Amino acid sequence: MKRGTSATFNRWFGRGWLGLGYLFLYLPIVALVVFSFNDSPIPNVWRGFTLKWYVALAHDSEMLAGLWLSLKIAFLTACGSVVLGTLTAFALVKYKRFAGRTLFSGMATAPLVMPEVVVGLSLLLMLVSVQRALGFPERGMLTIWFGHLLLGVAYAAVVVQARLQDLNPQLEEAAMDLGARPHQVFWLVTLPMIAQSLISAWLLTFTLSLDDVVLSAFLSGPGATTMPLVIFSRARLGLNPSVNAVATLIIVVVAIGVVAASWFIANAERKRQREMAAAVRG
C-alpha cells in the first residue's frame, strides 16, 4: 500500500516538474504573442484587442529593410554552414588519424561556447587587418556572413556528426564492395541517409543567423543594419509593441516551418525504415 502511494506521488511529482519546466520555457513566447495584440498605453498590461502594431509594422521601413538583409544573410549562412559543417563532420567521423586532428576538433567545437563578444571582436580585427593590406573587404553584408558562417559551421557539424555516428558503416562498405566509387557511395548511399540531419542543420543555422546580435554588431558597416540590430536598439530603450508584432510573425513562420520540416523528416524516415525492412526480407 505504502509503495503504491509513493509511486503515485513520484509519478505526479515528475509530471508536475515537467509541466512547470515547459511553462517556464513557453511563457515568454506566449506573452510576446498576446501583447502584440494589446491596445494599451502600458505595453505589459492587457486592455483590449488591436491590430494597429501590425499596420504600423507594414510602414516601418527600417525594420523591413533589416528583415530583408537578415533573410539574405541567413539563407547564405545556412547553405554555407551545411556544406562546410558536413565536410567537418565527415573529416571527424571518417578519418580517425590525420595531422592536427585534435586542433581541428577543438576549433570545430569551440565556437559553440566561446563568448560571442570575443569571436566578434577577433574576427573584426582580423578583417580590418586584411582590409589594410588588401583594400577589401568593406564591412557589411559579406563580413557579417563570415561571422555567422563560423558559428553556423560549428552547429551544423554537431548535428551532422551525431547522425553520421549512428550510421551503419556496413551499408557504405557493401556499396563499395559492389563497385561503387567513393563519390558514388557518398551521393547514392551516405547522403540520402543523412539528409534529415542536413535539413535540421540548415534550419538551425538559418534561425541562428536570423537571431544574432553580437557578431552582427561587430561586423556590420554603415547601411548594413540587420533586423536583430534594429530590434535590439529598440528593446534597449524599453518595451515596444512593434517588436512584439515582429516577434509574433517570426514565431508563426518558424513554427510552420519546423512543424512542416519535422513532418517531412518523420515521413521520409518511416519510408526509409519500410524499404530497409523490405530489403532485409528480400
Add this chain to the structure above:
Amino acid sequence: MKTLSSWMHGRTLVIAVPFAFLLVFFLLPFFIVGKISVSEMETVSFKDIVSWSDGVLSLALRFSNYVFITEDPLYFRTYLASLQYALATTLLCLAIGYPFAYFMARARPTLQPALLMLVMLPFWTSFLLRVYAWRGLLTEGGWVADLIVDLGLDQVLLSLGLIPSPGKLMHTPFSLVLGMTYTYLPFMVLPLYGNLAKMDLRLLEAAADLGATPWTAFWKITVPLSKAGIIAGSMLVFIPCVGEFVIPELLGGPETLMIGRVLWDEFFSNNDWPMASSVAVVMVLLIIVPLAIFNKYQAEAQEGR
C-alpha cells in the same frame, strides 16, 4: 590504383577545406587580438608592433593594458562578478534541468520524441525576442512580477540581496540570473537527457534487488553514470554566460556590470581597440580550462566513447 589516388585526393579535400576555414576565421583572429592587445593606440587605429625605420627593425610591445586590468579594481570586480553570475546560472540550470531531463528520460518511450521536440523548439524562435519578453513579464504589472509579489516571494529575494527593494524585479541581479537561466536551460537539458536516456535501467533493478532504496540507487548509480552529461551541460552553460552581453544589457541593471559589456564599451564607446583586445585575452584565459574540459567531453560524446 586510380581509385586509391582519387580517394586520397577526396580525403585531403574533405579535411583541408574546413580545416583551412577554421584556421583562417577562428584561430588566426585570436593571434591578431593578442598582437593588438600589446600595441599602441593611435588616434583612429592601432600601431603595428613591428616597425622598420632608418634600417632598424624595432619591436614595440606595450603591456600597460594588462597592468591596468590587474591594478584597476573595476576590472577585477567585473571579472569576478561575471564568473559569479555564470556560476549561479549554471547551478540553477543544473537544479532545474537535472530533474527535468531525468523525468523526460523516464517518461513513456512513445512520448519522448515529442518532449524532446518541445525542448528544442524554443531554439528555433529568436533568443533575442524571448529575452526581451522577460522585460514585459518582470516589469511592474507584468504577469510574473504580479505573481511573485502576490506570493510574497519578493521578500525572499530581498532578504537574499537579489533585489534592492520589494516589488522591483527588473534591472536587478535577480532578473539577470533568471534571464540567463531561462536562455541556457535547454543547453543543460539536452546533453543530460541524451545521457540519462541511454542508461541501462537493469542496473537500478539490480540495486533494488540488493536492497537499495530508490533514493540510494539514484545517488549511487544514476548520478555517477550521468557525470559526462552533467559536465558537458555545465560547460555549455557556464562558458558563454561569462561573456554574455545581450542578456545583461536587456535584463541587468547598473550594478550588474559584466565583462562582455566592458569589452563592448572599450571597443564601441572608447574606441580603444588594444584595451578591448586585452579584456578579450584575459577573458579567454579565464575560460580556457573549462573550454578544454568541454572540448574533451564533447569529443568523447561525439565519438561515442
